[in-house]
Amino acid sequence: MSWKRNYFAVQGLATPRTMTSIAPSKGLSNEPGQNSCFLNSALQVLWHLDIFRRSFRQLTTHKCMEDSCIFCALKGSFSQFQFSSERVLPSDALRSALAKTFQDEQRFQLGIMDDAAECFENLLMRIHFHISAESREDICTAKHCIPHQKFAMTLFEQCVCNSCGATSDPLPFIQMVHYISTTSLCNQAVKMLECREKKPKMFGELLRNASIVGDLRNCPSNCGEVLRIRRVLMNSPEIVSIGLVWDSDHSDLAEDVIHSLGTCLRLGDLFYRVTEERARQAEYLVGMVCYYGKHYSTFFFQTKLRKWMYFDDAHVKEIGPKWKDVVSRCIKAHYQPLLLLYADPRGTPVVLQESANRCSGANPVELDHCSSSSSKAGYDSEDSG
Known part of the structure; x- marks a missing residue:
């Protein structure tokens, strides 16, 4: 059996719409001196993983860190991926939030190249921080915590x-x-x-x-x-x-x-x-x-x-x-x-608990600027799998 047939025919599965994005593919800008290719690669991975994207779309409250909030920046990027008519999108907001979050460690700083795999892993752990009431990374049992429920x-x-x-x-x-x-x-x-x-x-x-x-x-x-x-x-x-x-x-x-x-x-x-x-x-x-x-x-x-x-x-x-x-x-x-x-x-996407839509820590923030994407029933028209 060929790889492609095997990929979609697992145990009688008839539809491939459970694995990767079917939205039109968009690129991410990386101007000279930005050195954002490591982040752009990690961001493309998160967007194209259906399980992550559809799970993340359900979440509307989090522990917000304002201008260093990776959750807010990622929501903004996903909204642009979904609704923007532009073929090339900026990743500046996420790059800035990432740099501010890891300023003390001097990781992922503006204009400096970093490791894409480590960036991907750290983005997952920051999402855990934003949405889970459990601060420890090794004992999280929250059903809506995408990193621990789907990746860990x-x-x-x-x-x-x-x-x-x-x-x-x-x-x-x-x-x-x-x-x-x-x-x-x-x-x-x-x-x-x-x-x-x-x-x-x-x-x-x-x-x-x-x-x-x-x-x-x-x-x-x-x-x-x-x-x-x-x-x-x-x-x-x-x-x-x-x-x-x-x-x-x-x-x-x-x-x-x-x-x-x-x-x-x-x-x-x-x-x-x-x-x-x-x-x-x-x-x-x-x-x-x-x-x-x-x-x-x-x-x-x-x-x-x-x-x-x-x-x-x-x-x-x-x-x-x-x-x-x-x-x-x-x-x-x-x-x-x-x-x-x-x-x-x-x-499948994570199962939302009542606590996921309430305050899960200090400073919960409703993502009003993303409500247009999250309020739609089910998935968007280009991602209805």
């Missing part, structure tokens, strides 16, 4: 000694992005090819083998054994973000990494064990952020056109209907994949 991987890691039976205490944690070294990825791909004499079919297994390289611990009872850490996934995120870590800005591994990427990911292959049955189902590659020459750009699968689209700031281009079209473009341009987005085709 809830894990615990543990060591078990097969020799003496000793078991370490489980260490729970969450992650929005699962980071993996590209060097380890390529090394493991070669090893798996040598063992099987064919390309590995399970991309998740390749990622898991790459992620546990060097993850060794001594036996908890000090019996002398050296153990690998076991990571267990305790939830079933509908969007899985894989971050690829590079040793160099101009790596010789770029083409090898591109060829090793899989368009289907099963979390049961990625982790030692999953506890929810839904986590065993496949998720599919819908987006990819790339890097080359101190510049970020994004590929996303456009379901209205049934084609992959390429977003390079203000420039938007059709690539083709197949993943191999993206691979060819990346190899030709020497792009380094930085962030992979996998989505569950069965994914």
